[in-house]
Amino acid sequence: MRTRTSLIIEEEILAKIDIIAEEKNKRAAVIEKALLEFIAREEKKPNSRLNAEPAHPKAVSKAK
Secondary structure (H helix, E strand, O other): OOOOOOOOOOHHHHHHHHHHHOOHHHHHHHHHHHHHHHHHHHHHOOOOHHHOOOOOHHHHHHHO
């Protein structure tokens, strides 16, 4: 399930995201891909909190 959210991002970062995305309607896809890659790296760390039980109630209900 996708959820709409709002982010505050530095203009310089957003400009670089737009260059990568090529079109502003692809901006969200670029950000999502970057976050997924970051999460994957974090999960590989031995002491990552992501390897523990999810603390967020919605995360628990989605996992079931």
